[in-house]
Amino acid sequence: MARRAGGLRRLAGLLSALAGACAISVAGLRKSYGSTVAVDALDFEVGAGEVFGLLGPNGAGKTTTVEILEGYRRPDAGSARVLGLDPVREGKRLRPQIGVMLQAGGLYPGLRPLELLRLFASYYDDADSPDAMLDTVGLRDTIATPVRRLSGGQAQRLSLACALIGRPRVVFLDEPTAGMDPHARATTWELVRSLRDRGVTVLLTTHAMDEAETLCDRVAIINAGRLAALGSPQDLTRSAAVDEIVFVTDPGLDVDILAKALGLEEGMITETKSGEYVVRAAGTPARIADLACFLRDRDITMAAMQSGRRSLESVFLQITAESNATGATSGTEPVSG
Numbered sequence: 001m002a003r004r005a006g007g008l009r010r011l012a013g014l015l016s017a018l019a020g021a022c023a024i025s026v027a028g029l030r031k032s033y034g035s036t037v038a039v040d041a042l043d044f045e046v047g048a049g050e051v052f053g054l055l056g057p058n059g060a061g062k063t064t065t066v067e068i069l070e071g072y073r074r075p076d077a078g079s080a081r082v083l084g085l086d087p088v089r090e091g092k093r094l095r096p097q098i099g100v101m102l103q104a105g106g107l108y109p110g111l112r113p114l115e116l117l118r119l120f121a122s123y124y125d126d127a128d129s130p131d132a133m134l135d136t137v138g139l140r141d142t143i144a145t146p147v148r149r150l151s152g153g154q155a156q157r158l159s160l161a162c163a164l165i166g167r168p169r170v171v172f173l174d175e176p177t178a179g180m181d182p183h184a185r186a187t188t189w190e191l192v193r194s195l196r197d198r199g200v201t202v203l204l205t206t207h208a209m210d211e212a213e214t215l216c217d218r219v220a221i222i223n224a225g226r227l228a229a230l231g232s233p234q235d236l237t238r239s240a241a242v243d244e245i246v247f248v249t250d251p252g253l254d255v256d257i258l259a260k261a262l263g264l265e266e267g268m269i270t271e272t273k274s275g276e277y278v279v280r281a282a283g284t285p286a287r288i289a290d291l292a293c294f295l296r297d298r299d300i301t302m303a304a305m306q307s308g309r310r311s312l313e314s315v316f317l318q319i320t321a322e323s324n325a326t327g328a329t330s331g332t333e334p335v336s337g
């Protein structure tokens with residue numbers, strides 16, 4: 001029965017995604033705190049069923065944007081809509097359909113995890129089982145611990161559970177994995193993937209570029225309150241193509257001999273950190289084959305290789321540095337559409 005209901009929900013999500021339904025839209029959004037401009041003419045849309053990442057340096061305006069969408073803050077100008085509703089004026093209709101994980105706080109310090117989950121479940125018509133949710137996020141062992149005594153990562157897990165308990169259609173996760181141990185992080189990634197499978201729309205913020213790359217269908221990079229880039233992680237990294245091969249293997253390779261074997265001049269290969277090498281030349285099929293043969297002949301295993309595109313982290317660093325310098329917008333999509 002539960003599997004069938006999940007299938008139907010997934011189908012509903014897919015259908016609305018196919019229909020191009022927009023779950024979240026932000027247009028010309030502005031918000032200042034006194035003389036600090038936190039969000040400055042921001043535009044983006046999130047399709048139904050999409051996992052969308054808001055990336056940006058500290059103070060870029062991510063939390064402010066998310067809190068406006070959650071109905072906690074009023075914008076100074078522009079519009080924010082979630083499921084077609086104004087988060088402040090139509091908050092009463094919207095709240096039962098969204099789940100919120102705040103960046104900090106928001107949990108009642110005196111309650112214990114199960115009590116808190118029961119309280120949150122009572123706000124929704126069709127909530128999940130609080131008891132099962134406790135296991136899902138791995139908090140069974142802290143059942144008797146008041147919220148104020150939970151560790152940082154445990155509080156994050158509980159906060160995530162509270163965001164999901166009501167089976168929301170749209171979920172806001174502000175730095176969901178900050179402070180989590182690797183197990184909790186992996187569980188959170190699994191939960192986000194299962195939300196996507198059920199057609200739930202997820203807006204998350206993160207500083208972990210591997211997280212954005214793994215989970216997000218699209219990301220917006222914002223800097224000083226403005227949109228600096230918008231697109232899928234694949235598009236953003238592909239558009240920043242470079243003539244470079246990065247590979248990881250044993251430390252201490254003789255890079256001059258390797259350069260010679262690849263027909264390159266001395267100095268074109270460097271060991272940038274222990275066991276990580278950068279070849280400053282295009283990763284043509286022939287060159288990659290030569291590199292593999294060189295390592296094979298010495299019985300050396302290659303642990304990882306990337307060619308032709310940079311990591312999202314390096315793209316992020318470049319885009320935010322450029323937009324600091326020029327205030328310009330870059331990206332793979334028109335940013336105003």
Ligand SMILES: Nc1ncnc2c1ncn2[C@@H]1O[C@H](COP(=O)(O)OP(=O)(O)OP(=O)(O)O)[C@@H](O)[C@H]1O
Nearest residue numbers: 033036037038056057058059060061062063064065
């Ligand atoms: N309540 C507030 N009062 C005054 N200024 C604020 C307030 N909240 C945020 N700001 C300022 O607004 C700007 C954007 O803050 P915001 O919290 O939205 O950034 P963020 O992108 O979420 O950063 P982080 O990655 O550190 O969480 C910052 O300059 C911050 O100092």
Ligand SMILES: [Mg+2]
Nearest residue numbers: 062063064103
């Ligand atoms: Mg924040």
